Amino acid sequence: MRIGFIGAGKVAQAITKGLIDSGITAAENIIASSPKQDHLLLTQISKLGVGTTFNNKTVVKESDVVVVCTKPNVVSRVLTEFSSDVSKSHLIISVALGVTTKTMEKALPKNTRVVRVMPNTPALVRMSASVYCMGSSVIETDAETVSKLLTSFGYCEEISESLIDIATGLSGSGPAYVFTAIQSLADGAVKMGMPRDQALRLAAYAVMGSAKLVLESGQHPDSLKDDVCSPAGCTIYAMHLLEKRGFRAALIDAVEVATLRTKELGDFKV
Numbered sequence: 471m472r473i474g475f476i477g478a479g480k481v482a483q484a485i486t487k488g489l490i491d492s493g494i495t496a497a498e499n500i501i502a503s504s505p506k507q508d509h510l511l512l513t514q515i516s517k518l519g520v521g522t523t524f525n526n527k528t529v530v531k532e533s534d535v536v537v538v539c540t541k542p543n544v545v546s547r548v549l550t551e552f553s554s555d556v557s558k559s560h561l562i563i564s565v566a567l568g569v570t571t572k573t574m575e576k577a578l579p580k581n582t583r584v585v586r587v588m589p590n591t592p593a594l595v596r597m598s599a600s601v602y603c604m605g606s607s608v609i610e611t612d613a614e615t616v617s618k619l620l621t622s623f624g625y626c627e628e629i630s631e632s633l634i635d636i637a638t639g640l641s642g643s644g645p646a647y648v649f650t651a652i653q654s655l656a657d658g659a660v661k662m663g664m665p666r667d668q669a670l671r672l673a674a675y676a677v678m679g680s681a682k683l684v685l686e687s688g689q690h691p692d693s694l695k696d697d698v699c700s701p702a703g704c705t706i707y708a709m710h711l712l713e714k715r716g717f718r719a720a721l722i723d724a725v726e727v728a729t730l731r732t733k734e735l736g737d738f739k740v
């Protein structure tokens with residue numbers, strides 16, 4: 471399977487690295503495009519061994535699966551520009567926030583097979599949390615193909631398109647919230663005298679281990695939290711402070727505002 475990327479930025483690079491590291495496809499079967507002649511992004515992605523071009527149409531002609539990784543406001547224009555090169559053998563995927571399968575289908579020839587995906591940057595280390603929803607003209611094997619590709623660089627599940635904006639504010643944006651939490655936890659330890667590299671390592675493992683425990687224990691997160699809070703111990707003091715500072719409400723609000731912004735950006739008309 472030949473895979474083409476339109477746009478060679480952060481997400482295209484994360485997915486490309488994830489795909490290659492998984493062994494699901496070789497770098498020679500991947501090509502990426504980006505518009506600027508002296509583009510740093512193409513240089514970066516070419517270091518993974520993939521082909522590069524300044525021409526989106528070349529990507530489409532040379533690929534079976536085309537993954538559109540541009541900002542949402544240019545997706546419709548980009549799809550329209552290469553529309554005449556799209557055939558029934560192509561599967562067109564977009565990872566752009568807010569851009570619906572309907573918008574994609576409108577810009578492409580009738581009955582084009584389209585899929586909307588929301589991945590996240592931990593694809594770089596094959597730990598992405600991705601969701602996908604299928605367009606109206608996909609064929610039976612497309613869901614399997616998409617699931618296979620997404621699973622190669624992490625976890626994935628099919629989702630109703632009515633929920634994908636929420637997934638964007640949750641798992642698409644989520645790494646940014648968690649990176650900030652890890653950095654802040656480490657800052658706390660540095661403030662108390664721990665060396666920075668050790669603090670970052672311990673904070674990251676604490677987050678990774680906690681996530682694994684939620685997934686594997688099947689226990690409610692609050693019950694797992696209670697297990698850490700010994701009576702009159704240190705954690706319950708910290709939890710009290712976090713509750714007073716609105717920790718939970720801040721995270722709830724973050725997902726809400728990111729979801730609403732996704733809907734707003736998805737309304738872009740080019």
Ligand SMILES: NC(=O)C1=CN([C@@H]2O[C@H](COP(=O)(O)OP(=O)(O)OC[C@H]3O[C@@H](n4cnc5c(N)ncnc54)[C@H](OP(=O)(O)O)[C@@H]3O)[C@@H](O)[C@H]2O)C=CC1
Pocket residue numbers: 476477478479480481482503504505506509511526539540541542544548565566567588589590591642643
């Ligand atoms: N960053 C993230 O964590 C996530 C992002 N996404 C989605 O992925 C998409 C890309 O985001 P991200 O990788 O962060 O953005 P970047 O800005 O890093 O990458 C966008 C890429 O698209 C290129 N581009 C712009 N115009 C065109 C065009 N006409 N034809 C071909 N390529 C073009 C840009 O080139 P140039 O720089 O020259 O303009 C750049 O290579 C967005 O739609 C975003 O919503 C989804 C999940 C997570």
Ligand SMILES: O=C(O)[C@@H]1CCC=N1
Pocket residue numbers: 567638642643
């Ligand atoms: O913030 C953004 O626009 C992109 C979409 C999801 C994560 N990053």
